[in-house]
Amino acid sequence: MSRPEIPQRAPFVMDCQPGKYAWCTCGLSQKQPFCDGAHSRLPE
Numbered sequence: 567m568s569r570p571e572i573p574q575r576a577p578f579v580m581d582c583q584p585g586k587y588a589w590c591t592c593g594l595s596q597k598q599p600f601c602d603g604a605h606s607r608l609p610e
């Protein structure tokens with residue numbers, strides 16, 4: 567079993583404008599807390 571990726575051990579505090587955002591749920595993104603497409607490296 568692989569270990570989970572934990573990008574930060576504290577909350578992300580951000581001011582966000584209304585709109586659509588893709589939150590990273592895999593932990594691999596370099597643009598946390600947003601998805602940068604790095605999840606595509608994960609096996610399906």
Ligand code: FES
Nearest residue numbers: 590591601604605
């Ligand atoms: S969900 Fe983590 S990089 Fe896309």
